[in-house]
Structures are given as structure tokens and as C-alpha cells.
Amino acid sequence: MTHGRLNQALLFALVGFALISFSAPVLAQEETSSKEQENKEEKKEEENTLYEALVVTGSRAKPRSATESMVPIDVLQVGDIANSGETDITNQLRNLVPSFNVNAQPISDAATVVRPANLRGLAPDHTLVLVNGKRRHRAAVIYWLGNGVADGAQGPDISAIPSIALRQVEVLRDGASAQYGSDAIAGVMNFMLKEDREGATLEVRNGSYQEGDGDTITFSGNVGLPWGELGFLNLSFEYGQTDPTNRSVQRDDAAGLIAAGNTAVANPAQIWGSPEIEDDLKLWANWGYTFDNGSKFYGHANYVSKTVTGGFYFRNPNTRSAVYSADGGQTLLVGDLIDARDGVLDGSADCPTVPIVNGVPDPTALAEVFANPDCWTFQELFPGGFTPSFGGDVVDNAINTGIRGTTEDGLYWDASVSYGANEVDFFIFNTVNASLGPDSPTSFDPGLYKQEEISFNFDTSYALSERANIAAGAEYREETFEIGLGQAESYAIGGLANQGFSAASNGFPGFSPLAAGSWDRGNFAFYADLELTGEKWTAGVATRFEDFDDFGTTMNSKFAFNYRFNEAFATRGSVSSGFRAPTPGQSNAFNVSTEFDIAAGELVNNGTIPSSSAVARLRGGEPLVAEKSINYTVGTIFKLGEINVTLDYFNIELKDRLAVTQLFALTPQEVEDLLAEGVTSAANLQNFRFFTNDFETKTEGFDLVATYRPEALGGDTDFSLVFNQTETSVEEFNPDTLDATRIRELQEGLPEIRWNLAANHRMGNFRVLGRLSYFDDWFDSEDVQVYGGEYLVDAELAYTWDERLGITIGGQNIFDTFPEENPGARSGVGNLYSQFTPFGFNGGFYYVRLRYDF
Template sequence: MSLFSKTATVALLASTAISTAAFAQEAPAPGDAGEAIIVTGTRTTGMRAADSAAPLQVVGTQAMQAVGQQDLSQVLAQSLPSLNFQAFGGDTANLTLSVALRGLSPNDTLVLVNGKRRHTTANLAVLGGSPYSGGATTDLSFVPTNAIGQIEILQDGAAAQYGSDAIAGVVNIILKDKSEGGLFTVTGGKNYEGDGETISSALNIGFKLGDRGFVNVTGEYKFHDYTQRGNCDRRYFTPTCSIRTDIDPIDAAGVQLNPFFPNVNPILGDAKYTIYNVMVNAGYELSDNVSAYAFGSYGNRIAKSYQNYRRATRVVGTTSTGATVYPFPAGFNPQESLREEDFSVTGGFKGDLSGWNWDLSLTYGRDSVAIYTLNSVNPALYADLQLQNPTLIAPQRNFYDGTLINSEWAVEGGVTKEFEAGLAKPITLAFGGNYRKDNYTIVAGEPASYYKGGAQAYPGFAPSDSGSNGREAYAGYIDLAVDPVTGMHIDLAGRYEHYSDFGNVWTGKATARYDFSEAFALRGTVSNGFRAPTLAEAYYSSVNVGPGTIFGQFPPNSPASTALGFGPLQPEKSTNFSAGLVAHPIPGMQLTIDAYQIKLKKRIVPSAAIFGSFGTEVVSQAILDALVARGISLVDATSYSGINIFTNGADTRTRGIEATLDYTTDFDDAGKVAWTVGFNYNTTKLLKVYPLPAQVANPAYGQTDLLDRNSRDALTRSTPRVKTIVNALWTLGKFSVNLRETIYGSSAQWTSYSGSGNPGADGVTELKIGTTAITDLNVGYKLTGGFRLDVGANNLFDKKAPTIPTVGGRPASGGNVYNAPLAFTPWGINGGYYYARATFTF
């Protein structure tokens, strides 16, 4: 049965089940985002998005409906010019992808749900040379899009208002609170290449809770299949995909037996995953002045991602009789897999006491990631066991590598009061505080997963990696909003926080807006902020074993890292400035333009590869000693070995301009067109790179810098400086067409065979992506008042990702796959994607 046949079947069954329901239109009218009442970035009640004193955008249900991939990360990336999506990740980062705002780290954006801090993932992106490396932020895949009423994105530093992480901005997800009706939707799609089959379905329904309350429930299912890009493996094939004549005959025969032949290495592509989500939002008025509320979610993800192909001779054994045996005549394709459970619950009370509006809440969030290595083998363990048997034995293929757990408790209380003082508007005073307790745990894997060199591709967490680390934080804030004269709004915020692991932090923010008339206003902000290191960045420890390579990810907050000259992580410190205008040049049109600057001191960055050895040559004995002390066998390090580490390694300055334009054209009998244009220009400059500790430096081998050329580019050039989104939504009766053009500016990154991008004996190549326009199209039709069909395509004209050139007979990056797509391609590596969707609103 074809993909669309499956989708249509599910849709038909759902239509029959709901045929007796009274249908009603749910989607808001186009072009009204500026009229939406917002709660983000201000303590003043009843403020419209159009009146915000800081840059803020609202994404409503209609914008979400026009995106083919119903994942919140994709929805935001295709709606906001200042936000970029991680299209592909290395190792376990490919299993939990991130988004980033204003060209900064994903960790510099705070995510809220109904105004309360959302917990973060336990999985850490550790692959160097990526702008998303170090990402351990909120996993947006566990927030069902159909549970969302609207999303408010504050594009401004807000640490003084919300605390740590709000350096680039805040994403506040407002859940639906309807007490009746709902929707059922099912979507199916796949890539033009014929892979990446995707199926998703969701049910949202509201119920009354007595006479004074509501419960709104959303269930969601998502499935996505593997994709594979690139060609054959350079280790066994020529650039024309002929089998090399200079390799071992056993390996030559093995690649022909591999089920993926001739493209035997499927490492470059999407992970396969299944996600189940449930989200609940509820409220009840206990009296006229007091109400209770609760919301929470449970998500479960199972994901698998391929790693580098291992040749037939990679695993070899000797029987007790002295015979040599090869247990994998076709080689093997190891996979990294995870089973992730994500849970969050918030409960609280709020009310009005003589004009004092108060809110008291308790939140608990937990993300648990159990990691497995599948279809692999531990070569050392197999060799030891085979030596005890006279005949070929079956090696262990699947390994439990351990579990990562991140948990967060938060208690928050706040009070808001308006005072008449004879000014243009009442003064708004808000103050409050919160307490947080965070914990990060690494549970060791089974012994077979880390024995000697460990299982191929991803050795398990050894007892030396395991442990539980936590911290506590206390905070108090005060916020004052004043309109001294008509048209002028001033908002002042101050915050004090104390962290048990690094001490005190003071932050402040001043925001002002002056409306000269209904048609023109100026606004600006100045603030300082901070980001506390995630516990994952501080304590994550692992080993990566590639074909011929071994690298340890060392936790910065450990004695081993201190001995190598790296200190414990400290918070990032930021200074933010922005200035802009809001204009309504003609009725129904809104134009905003905002310029901003973000200076970051002691920015937490992933180091470049710090080598211990090149083949048999010692680069740093201290690194080798640290790896051995960690319990790592260096037998597999035939090419090189070393470590990576997160450190406060750089000071950066990010400057940019954001602009938005919203307008609706009424063509009478020909319908209406809602036009939106978003533009972002963003550039980051390295002001300072901190030195590499002397304990691990070696000028003779060029090991002198904390950041190599490739990792510098990850911070400054691999994200497009310009992103423009032009969107036109035409509605005519039951018919609608949404056409979106996203224009990505150029981006680039230096690379070399070693991956460093530094000029040297192995050469250096600049990887470039030119300015590219990506077209998305969605066509919708309402068959009845509540039954809607959509068909569409993302990347309609199938723009391909540029590929890594071949230099000297091998990929310029030192990778193994010919014609590998550039992983930093901002629109993704998979090409065009088409889909169909059926939605029943009742």
C-alpha cells in the first residue's frame, strides 16, 4: 500500500468516526498576529503583540498548518528568519536535533510552556565543527503542535526577566485551553528521492471540568524512516564507485555482499524514529478570585541512526585450534539507538487579592535517554571469547551503553499590582522569586559495551563515566512598567540569582518605546544576561571509536580535565543592545525594523580536536595518559587519538538586523492575500579565543590553538548571515494556497583531511553554499465546514545540498563517503519533500 493510500485510509476511518460531530472552523483569520494578546517579555496585562516594546513575533495555528513536517522545530524554522534548524547531526546528536536563535548556541534560547521554564534534554550534541555542538536544550519534538494555541518568540535578551538561558531570546509556547471541540489530523509524506517516509497523526479534544474548568488533551504519533545521501565509501571504492584493487580481497568480497552495495556506508542521512506524545492543559476556578491550573506532557521516542560501515576484516578471531575466522563476511553497519522518555508536569494556583495578582507554581521535568549500540560487535571481547572455542562463535551484536538522565525541580512565585499615580497609565509593579534544583546522571552500560575498546561506533559508559551531579539555584526579581506620558512605555527589570556551583549573578534590563503617533514608534532595550552551563556540558563523559580513531569527550568539571589545564565551566556573560521602529504606513500594514548587538564573554564552546597521537607519533603524552587512565584501550587508534572538551573558550560579538512586514490585501470576489515578510541579517565575530593549556600544546605538530579553523567557522560562517522569508496566504471561500519563499544567504566552512580546516600538509578546502531560494507550497480545500484536505511540498523544486568535493582521490573533509552533502546546509540534506494531510475539526 502506498504512503498516500495509508494516509487516506486513516483519514477515511477518522471521518466515519466523527461524522456525527458538529464541525466548526478553528483557525484564526490571517494577518491578525499583531492583534494577539501576549504575555511574553512584559508583566503588563492585555498587551498586544503590535504594542510590544521589544521585538516579538507570534506564530499561530494557521502558520503551523502550512508546514509539511509537523514537528515544532520545523514549524519555527520555516516561520522565523532569525531561527535556524539543525538539519543533520553526528553520532547521537542525529537522534535529537536542535534549533538556534540569532546565530547563537541552541542553549542560549530559553523555552517556556505557559510561561513556565521547560526542562532540557539529557542528550548532548558533542560533534565538533558544528554550530549546534554543545546543544542540550529543550527537545521541541516532545511538544505536539496540535496542543499549541500560539507561540510567542521574544527576540531579545531577557535573563533579567526569566533567568538563565535567555540570552538570544525566549520561546513561550501557549497551550490550547478550549473546553469543547477539537480536531483530528493525519499527515503522510516522503522525500522526492523515495525515502524518509513520514506519517503523523494527532487528536486534540477539550472537555468541561464541572461548570468552572476545562481539560484540553492532545495525543500525537510520529514516524519517520531513514534517509541516505552520498555515494560509495572511499576506503573501498574509487571516486567512480569501482571496487579498489589495493584492498584486502576479503574486504572487496565483503562490500559486494553488503545489502547497501554499492553505497555500503549509510551514515549520512536522517535517523529512523517513532515518537508518541501526550500533552494535557487544565484549569479550574476555585472561586471568583482563585483558580488552579495544571499542565504536563509525556513523550516516548525510539530512534536509530547508522554509523560508519565496518569492513569484513575489522573483526577477526583465532580459534583455540589456531584457525583465523571472520564472523562478518559482509562487514557490518553499526547503529546508535536511543529510547527516550520525556516527562513534565506543572501545577499551581493564581488569583487576585485586593488587586494583587499572584501566581504560585511547582514544576518537575525529567528526560531519560537510554542508549544502545546495535548490529555491532566489541572486537576485543569477541577475540578473547573466540580464542577459547575451537569453532566459530556468534559474537554479541547489541549492547546497552548506559542511560543519561536530566531532571529539574522548580518552585516559582510572583505578584503583580497596578497602581494609579496620575500618569498616562497605571504603574505595574511585579516581583517574585524561584528555586530550582537540577540533577544530571550518567548510568554505566553493561560491561561488554565498554570492555577494552568497547563496541564499535559507540562504546558504552564505563563506571568511570558514571555519576550523579546536581546544583541548586535561588533567584529574586523585580519589574516596573511605567507610562509617564501618553505614548511612552518604560519597563525596568532586575534579577539576582545564586547558584551553588559558581556563585552569584546580577542582571538588569531597561526597555523603552515611544509612539509618536498611531503610525510610528521607536523602541530599544539594553540589558545584561548570563547562561549557566548545562550540567550535561559540565559532566558528560564518553568515548567515540571510529575506523582507526579514538576520541574521548572529557567532562570539564573533573580532576582529569583540571590536570590537563582546563578549569570548571563558568557562566557565559552577555551584554545586549537593540534599537528599532514600528510603523503602520497604511491601514492594515505593520513594519518593524530592529538592530541588535550581543556581546558574549566566556562563551562555552567545544574545543577543536586535541590530539594525543598521529598514528605511532606522540603529540601529547598528557592526553594519552588521560585516555589510558579513563580506561580506554588505544589499540584501535591506528590513525589518531585525542580528546574533545567544552570550555569557556571565546568572547564573541553578534550583530544583526531583523525586519518584519505584515499586510493583508482584499481582492473582493477574488479573495484575500495575507502577506508576511521576515528578514534577518546576522554576523558573529570572534573577539578573543582563549589559549590552549600548555599541558597539551605541541607547536611542532601545530597543536597551539583551542579552536581550529573549522571550529571557528562553526561559530562565525557556517550559519547564513541572511535569511529572508516571504509568505503569501491566499484564501477564497473554501480554497487556500500558501506560498512561501525562504532565501538563505551564503555560508562557508574550511575543512581538511584532518577535519581541522587548518592549512597544512593535508591541504585545505573551503566548502561554500551560495545564496539559495527554497520554495514551499501548501494547497488546502474545505470539503465541509470541518473537513479540510491539504497537499503540498517543502523544497518544491528539489534544491539539493552542495556536496564535499574530492581532492587527491578522497573527500576533502577526510570523511569516508564520496559526494557527501554539506551537513551545515541550512535547508537540509534530503531535497524535496511532498505530503498530504486530512484535518477534521469538531
């Protein structure tokens, strides 16, 4: 069925359901001051299994249990999330939701600062993130390097949410664009904040890897305060530090330099490991105040900041192109400073040629260069080469507030406004702008990325009868992407540029006045949905219309159902259309990344340019349009004695998929054209790529979730099994823009199979947790290697005194399992393990957690 025909069919179904429902008797809706009662009920459910918890995601009718929902929803209680040595919520979710993937990204430009996370095998920005049911703004970072699947995506920063602030996380594994709008192709993640109006918790976590590095310490707290007779103010904080790790081996070229007598080369010359995270501060507030007429003033806000520092590739002091050599290491690149000043290339300084023999520059010629103040080589500044350090200062702040209530006639209404901003101010040090010669700084401020979003929402819901609920609403949202100007030296083209020295800060060029700027986009949306409930069934239909400033309109619809044959068996399913709008950042941002070309055996500068660029248009670049999807799910829910099981099949057909193209080699004329467009680092670019919409993919798979609480063990032991199998295939593509490597990244970059089996046992004041996880193999496009899957074991033991003070001792990957080693590590860039491993490359992590409840 085509996209348009599906929308029409579902729209007719919506009208038909509405006519049937209006003929039913209308009963008065209960007053929505019952929200407080809902909270009490949810607290009672906190110790229950996944299937007994109430959920609100995916429906605008009254909450229902996960098994009554028409689409698959994982419900994670705060206890499930806390039972982990991790403090980053993205890693915590990876342990609990097999269709959710995230990895370390050690040398991945801005992706090291804000890590990409994938749900159901799709890109990070194919998942919509909500907080308390309200859209969360996206991060400023565009993932230029993300092992293919995440390349070019711009999603929210989930790590900004501290787990201590949460009471529940709901993961909807189904397309939901017809309900929530753009981005909800892979699914929806709804982070529900605590609403306690009393009590407090303090927690300290400390841990380290078995290798003796990566020390992590985190202090966190939560307090609930009463506000009026029924209201609350809930406050949370988290502050932490994480030391870097190192899982490198010395590169052959660096070892050869040391063997040849270059004592300035570090060992290892290049570090592969998790980045350092400093001053990781998270402040969150959630509030609600109930007026005498039953309406409620509510909201939440956050301020988050951190500094993330990672590494880049080693610059060989003999061979690094455009810094140390112009002929692959046959001779040193020596600059004539007189020619640099007067602009006339006549060899005024009479600088000698410095040949490199057996890895050593000729000492006599090199001494002549050092003695001549008008000659320059970067051997004078960094004789052992250099490895840039790159990172960013991240600031994230947001506020969402509104008023909701119910009229005397039973019409529920909700009016809200939200603002969110994420800014990453980049820095890079231990590097140079080679074209500036001896005047080059060694640290730079390349500029910043900033994302701002503001939205206004008005939602209504009305119970037409006990068996029918209709909802409708409108939204206006505006988002702005800004590239902030870098310091002049970070993008300057210095006097040595015409002698073969690279311009701009080496590794991450700064943003020039022509590259810097601000781009915005607004959109209006209107939606309506209807849910009907029978004695054994529930059905829902939804439709949403959106109009965007930049690419026009889209209309999406959804139909879903749940039919319960008896208490032990039910089936559910859905069909929907979806979309994702390209962001202003994806349409306008420039980026230059230094990457290792394994075939050439050297570092190359690769750029990503807007698809509207004159250079991109020569390779088929066009204005970006929205991605379009058709989602199908069908599943069963059944109970076998004390075992609850859900099994769901999903199929996501994605047309006009947005991603970056393959790399194209630049011609000299194209370099000049890019320089004219403001890409000042284009003088040193070898290749470029751009965003495109010209391919289609199909992602399909199964999710299995099973829980077991045997009465024979007193109901004190929970067993759970969660299994995911996801496979993506590129169905149609343009061979002029998508090559075999890009296709393989999209199809094999993430594990096809993920599962974990866990047991959690309570015995008096003790609690014991064990978890076995499996991660299937994956393809690393930088190592050009398929790495095999692995099994990991986690365990923890907890003890509580007087129901207040608790201590937890545990370990993740307790048997210190590492990924398969990279066979080309020493001859390549020193990464002993794949940087894209889905479960980490640091080995066993052991931790202790102290918690006190007031």
C-alpha cells in the first residue's frame, strides 16, 4: 500500500470510528485530580514485573498495563535502572533493552562528546525522546563519525538525564509519527521523572576497570518537597568525574621511530580509550501544583554541563602530510619564512633539503634548518610528532511548563510551552595550524555548535463513553542551529599555505566567518486520534498533519489493535506511516574530519558539505526532503503459568532515507570552489561527502520479552529474558552516491542479535543480581573487519540496614571479557580493539554504591 493510500484509509477509519462512538452514551469523565491516585498506584506497582506496570506512552486515553497496550512497550522501573554500576543512562539502558545500542566512540570527532544511540537498528534521530511525555530537544552535535548507521544523524543527548531523577522509563518499540510527529520512526523513549512530595535519597557510586584505569565517582541526590495540599517539587542532582582509559598498542611506525633513536615519541604514541569526563553536573527539577478547581500547574527543567576530552590520530614527525612532509616521508617539509612574508616563492631563505633515511632526518641538514631563523620545520616544535586532544564543553538547559485540567463536561485539556538548548563549545590542543609556521598556537577554540528549540502545545482528550476516547491537539515548534565563529588562528590560511603547509587547526578546523551562521525552521502540526475498547479488544487510529517552512507538508496515520482471547493469550498489531524531517544543521553544516585510510595507510582529511553546495550538486546533491516510512508490527502476549511472554515482529520500510554519501575525491577546481564558499580548510581536503535522500532500506526483526516469578521461591526471585533480532537491508540506492562500504555499514554496523538473561533474588535484607548478555558480530568499516560476538556476565550483591542505608558491590563483565583483537592494530593506528564494539573494549568494571534514604 502506498504512503498516500494508507493515510486515506486510516483517515476514513478515524471518521467511521468517530461516528460509531458519538452514537454511544456519553458518561462523565472522572475528575483528573486522580493523577495523584495514579502516582500512588504506580508506586505500588514499582516492585511488580514489567507487564503489570502502568504506561502512558503511545496512548492519549487513560493509562493501561503494558500487556493491554496495542504496541510493544518496555517499562523499566527505577530499580531496574539502578541495578548497574553505570552512571550514564545510555549504558544503563543498553543493559536492559536489547534493541538499544550505544558504544564508546573514542576517536570520532563530536560523537565522542555526545555519543550516538540506536534503537531497532536505525539512526539516533529516528527515535523520539520525551520527558514526562513532552518532546526533548536534540543535541547540537551532528555525528559525523558513527560507524555508518549514525553518520550524519543529530539526536538528543540522553546522557543528560540522571537515573536518580527517574521513576520509570517507557520504550515504545513502534513507529509513532502519527501521534508525536517527526523522528518517531524507530520508536519513542519516554523518561518519567519522580513526583515524590516527601523523602530524600543520597547516593555515592565509585568504580574502576580491572586494568586499573577509568576511575569513576558520582554523587547524586533526590528530594521531594510538598507544594500546597497535593502538589510537589522534586529536585535531583548528580555530579561526577570519569578518568580516561587506554587500550592501545604501540603503532609500528612509532616503534620504528623510537628504535631509530627518536626519544621524543610517546609510548603509546596514540591512545585508544574512553574519553575523560570532568565536572559532569546534572540539575533537574520536576513540579506540579493543584489548584482548588482541580487544574494543575506543572513542569520540569534542567541545567547540565560537562567537559569531555578525547584523542585524535598520531601525526608522524617524518611523514604527516602538509605538516612534516610533502612527499610521503622522503624529505622533511621545510618552510621559507621570507617567502611566507613577501608572498614570492623564490627560495629567499635558501633552506636546505632534509632527506629522511631509515626513519631519521639527516642531522646535518636538520641542524642547518634549526640554525637559520628564516627556515622552519615542525620538528623544532614537536620532534616526536604530536597527537591532538579534542573535546568540548557541553551546556544543556531546558524548561517545560504548562497547565492542564478538566472542564465540568469532562473535556481534558493541556496547554504547555517548552524551551531547550544544547551547546557544544569545541576545543583542540596539542596541535598546530601548520600554515602559520612558528607563529602557530598549539591550542585552539574552533567554535561551537548550538541547537535551540521552542514549542507550544495544546492537547485535548475526551471520553465519549466508557468505551471510546477521542483526542486532538496542535503544536508549533521552531528550531535553530548555530555554528559559532572560531578563533582566527583556527581557520586562518597562513603564509606557508602556498608552500604545502596545511591551513586551520590540524585535526578539527575552526569555523570561519563564512561557515559560521544561524539557520532556523518552524512547523505547525495538528493531530487527532481515537481509541475504542470492547470487552476483549482495544483499537486505535490516529492521524497527524504537519507543515514545515523548508520542505512542505506531510500527513501520517496509524491503526493499532489489541485482542485478548482469554486471560492467557492476546494478540496485537499496528500499521502506520511515519516521517523524519532533516534538521537545519544537516542542511547547512560544514565539517572536516581527519580519518585513517587503511588502504592508503595514511591520514586523510575528509569533509562533509551541505547538499546545496555547488560542489555537491556536481555529484548529485539536491535539497533535502523528509524521510518517509511504513511501519508494521504484529505480536502475541501469552501466559504460561507463572511465565509472561511477549513476542513481536516489526518491519520498517524507509524511503528517501537521509544519510551521508560515499567519499568523493576533490579536483583542484572543486577545492577552489569550496574555498570560495567559506570552507577555509578545503585547501587540505582530499575527499568530501554530503547528505542525500536517494536510497531505501528495510529493517525487520523480532523482540521477545519473558518474565518469570516462581511462587515456589516465595515470589522473591525474578527471572527475565529479553531478545532482539534486527536486520537492515538496503533495498534501492543510487550507485553514484552510495558505495559498497556505505551499504555494508548500514547493514552490518550493529549486531543482528542481542539478548540477556537476568535473575534478581531478594532474601531478607540481601539482594543478588546476575545477568548474562550476548552481543552478535558487527562490521567495523575503519578496521575493515568483522568482529565476532561475545558473552558478558554482570553480578551484584546488595545489603540494606534498617530499610534506609544500603550498600551494593558488583561488577560488569566480571570475567573481564574483551572483544576480538584487531589483527591490524600495530601496522595500523594502534587500536587493539574495534572502537565500535557494542559492549565496550575496557574489560571488567567493578563498583560499590552507597545509598541512604531519608
